[in-house]
Amino acid sequence: MFPRNSGTWFVFFLLISPTILYKAMSDEDRWAAKKKRMSDKVRKMFYHAYDNYMIYAFPHDELKPLTKTYTNSLVELGNLRLEHLPPEYNGSALTLIESLSSLVIMGNNTEFERAVLWLSENLTFDIDARINLFECNIRVLGGLVSAHILATDSTNRLVQGKYKKQLLNLAEDLGHRFLPAFDTPTGLPYAWINLKYGVMEHETTETSTSGCGSLILEMGVLSQLTGDPRFESAALRALRKLWSMRSSLNLLGTTLDVGTGEWLEYSSGIGAGVDSFYEYLVKAYIIFGRDEFWRMFQSAYLAVEKYFKHGSWYHEADMRTGQPTYLQLTSLQAFWPGLQVLVGDIAAANSSHREFFSVWERFGVLPERYLLDRQMLHPTEKYYPLRPELAESTFYLYHATKDPWYLEVGESIVNSLNSYTKVEGGFASIRDVTTMQLEDHQHSFFLAETCKYLYLLFDDSFLVDRNYIFTTEGHPFPVVSAWHERLPEAYIPTYWTDVRDERQAKRASPMSLQVCPATALKSGLGGEQVESACHIPDVRADHRCLVEKDCGVDATTCRRRSCSMAGYCGLWWA
Numbered sequence: 001m002f003p004r005n006s007g008t009w010f011v012f013f014l015l016i017s018p019t020i021l022y023k024a025m026s027d028e029d030r031w032a033a034k035k036k037r038m039s040d041k042v043r044k045m046f047y048h049a050y051d052n053y054m055i056y057a058f059p060h061d062e063l064k065p066l067t068k069t070y071t072n073s074l075v076e077l078g079n080l081r082l083e084h085l086p087p088e089y090n091g092s093a094l095t096l097i098e099s100l101s102s103l104v105i106m107g108n109n110t111e112f113e114r115a116v117l118w119l120s121e122n123l124t125f126d127i128d129a130r131i132n133l134f135e136c137n138i139r140v141l142g143g144l145v146s147a148h149i150l151a152t153d154s155t156n157r158l159v160q161g162k163y164k165k166q167l168l169n170l171a172e173d174l175g176h177r178f179l180p181a182f183d184t185p186t187g188l189p190y191a192w193i194n195l196k197y198g199v200m201e202h203e204t205t206e207t208s209t210s211g212c213g214s215l216i217l218e219m220g221v222l223s224q225l226t227g228d229p230r231f232e233s234a235a236l237r238a239l240r241k242l243w244s245m246r247s248s249l250n251l252l253g254t255t256l257d258v259g260t261g262e263w264l265e266y267s268s269g270i271g272a273g274v275d276s277f278y279e280y281l282v283k284a285y286i287i288f289g290r291d292e293f294w295r296m297f298q299s300a301y302l303a304v305e306k307y308f309k310h311g312s313w314y315h316e317a318d319m320r321t322g323q324p325t326y327l328q329l330t331s332l333q334a335f336w337p338g339l340q341v342l343v344g345d346i347a348a349a350n351s352s353h354r355e356f357f358s359v360w361e362r363f364g365v366l367p368e369r370y371l372l373d374r375q376m377l378h379p380t381e382k383y384y385p386l387r388p389e390l391a392e393s394t395f396y397l398y399h400a401t402k403d404p405w406y407l408e409v410g411e412s413i414v415n416s417l418n419s420y421t422k423v424e425g426g427f428a429s430i431r432d433v434t435t436m437q438l439e440d441h442q443h444s445f446f447l448a449e450t451c452k453y454l455y456l457l458f459d460d461s462f463l464v465d466r467n468y469i470f471t472t473e474g475h476p477f478p479v480v481s482a483w484h485e486r487l488p489e490a491y492i493p494t495y496w497t498d499v500r501d502e503r504q505a506k507r508a509s510p511m512s513l514q515v516c517p518a519t520a521l522k523s524g525l526g527g528e529q530v531e532s533a534c535h536i537p538d539v540r541a542d543h544r545c546l547v548e549k550d551c552g553v554d555a556t557t558c559r560r561r562s563c564s565m566a567g568y569c570g571l572w573w574a
């Protein structure tokens with residue numbers, strides 16, 4: 001290897017041959033050029049989806065890209081039989097709400113401002129619409145809360161004075177409309193609620209684990225921002241009740257009855273109906289710093305690895321016996337490697353991510369359900385609705401390892417999306433991955449998540465010096481010590497000064513001042529200090545370790561990372 005900026009070598013090569021000159025361009029430069037090219041490509045994809053939505057569908061909920069029209073789909077989400085559809089509902093600009101944080105991440109402050117002001121004046125939840133609590137929470141409440149935070153942080157994205165917390169007021173209003181759903185004998189919320197009239201008569205009491213267990217981030221942060229504790233307590237009570245229903249193996253089922261607190265479906269896995277329950281335990285721990293969440297997560301994660309893991313795959317099992325039930329890969333499971341990266345289980349994340357990607361390569365996209373035992377597609381669930389999970393995991397793995405192979409995975413995902421799903425009027429879902437027949441629907445999560453994670457894979461400038469957790473819908477929430485119940489033990493500076501050099505010790509020890517100067521934002525959320533918690537990087541960029549000293553302090557949890565048996569620094573073993 002020759003030094004990159006050596007002029008003498010440069011002239012020498014120039015005389016020899018252009019191919020060698022190309023070789024003299026370091027790998028690093030080539031990857032940087034690829035990242036630039038790819039982030040531009042993803043930006044174009046996002047705007048193709050966004051502009052077509054704005055032209056043909058806004059202020060309705062989602063775009064139908066083939067017929068260039070709209071759907072008022074907020075009332076259809078999770079509503080497979082399309083029951084109780086209100087005739088008068090005209091949409092809530094769902095895709096615009098879902099695009100807000102992506103606009104900020106792509107640096108489009110003017111469009112962000114325009115959207116914020118439109119929503120501030122025109123959005124209302126006083127509508128006769130029966131909505132799915134889980135979907136409305138992650139997409140609408142999460143989208144509004146995250147955009148409020150982005151609108152009021154120190155970066156002055158909005159023209160001074162025009163924004164008066166309207167999005168937070170809207171979110172609070174929505175939060176109030178959620179509360180009657182929790183009024184059940186168990187505290188577990190109904191899956192459905194009418195935004196205007198509350199729980200409807202004869203409403204179904206059936207819901208899912210993710211429906212009860214993935215509310216704590218949005219509702220908890222809403223309580224922190226408004227000072228009204230009711231949102232957080234309702235979500236927390238439901239989560240604790242759900243956890244109390246686990247089996248002796250620490251497994252949960254997939255569906256349950258909110259009236260009786262009994263399981264309806266005992267088989268479960270890490271995919272549909274359960275996925276974000278696991279995700280929110282660890283993310284709630286990071287955002288709120290409560291050991292309770294970490295303890296739940298740790299037991300739940302161990303049980304998953306013990307009973308669901310099948311080679312590099314994950315199957316489903318009966319919560320009572322741990323016996324395998326379905327040997328199926330579902331496309332939603334592909335978020336799991338990303339979650340494993342968050343806890344530092346990088347080797348496991350890498351191996352299951354590779355399996356998901358091999359299925360992606362085989363079909364060109366990820367089919368909804370694939371029968372592992374028979375090595376074939378599920379007969380009916382052959383669709384790919386532009387889901388983000390594989391891109392999301394690829395983003396986490398790349399930033400954890402900096403292995404450029406993940407950039408190539410991202411490029412392949414981008415190329416597939418452009419060649420199979422891009423149409424003149426936006427991006428269309430795929431109905432059948434064997435024929436690549438399209439479906440007339442551009443889901444809002446394509447803008448909130450798929451484009452966002454692909455963009456962040458190639459351009460993470462939004463995340464530099466800042467510390468965010470992404471909700472399950474891809475909306476960023478900052479890690480702010482003011483929201484922590486108490487500082488984690490690892491904040492005690494003497495804990496690590498012996499293992500790091502002085503400069504790093506200084507960087508870390510300001511934790512006793514509760515602020516990390518290297519990563520603090522200039523000023524904070526409504527004047528508070530926003531911090532990026534303490535962060536000491538691992539000694540090696542690829543997080544490999546031989547001894548404990550090779551590991552640093554985790555940026556999001558402030559826990560000491562430690563060296564696993566597999567030779568990776570992680571939170572897990574701390």
Ligand SMILES: *[C@@H]1O[C@H](CO)[C@@H](O)[C@H](O)[C@H]1NC(C)=O
Pocket residue numbers: 088089090
């Ligand atoms: C929805 O649109 C229809 C047709 O434009 C209109 O008659 C109706 O009043 C609207 N509903 C609401 C709730 O605004």
Ligand SMILES: *[C@@H]1O[C@H](CO)[C@@H](O)[C@H](O)[C@H]1NC(C)=O
Pocket residue numbers: 047050051107108110111
């Ligand atoms: C922001 O988005 C709008 C709408 O798509 C577009 O017209 C404008 O060029 C974008 N600005 C930047 C800086 O990307």
Ligand SMILES: *[C@@H]1O[C@H](CO)[C@@H](O)[C@H](O)[C@H]1NC(C)=O
Pocket residue numbers: 117118119121122
């Ligand atoms: C609210 O909606 C109306 C009708 O679409 C529009 O004319 C008005 O400009 C919107 N308000 C803002 C602040 O964008």
Ligand SMILES: *[C@@H]1O[C@H](CO)[C@@H](O)[C@H](O)[C@H]1NC(C)=O
Pocket residue numbers: 346347350351401403
């Ligand atoms: C991921 O797995 C591949 C194939 O087994 C291996 O070559 C690579 O080094 C692994 N990367 C990490 C970060 O573990």
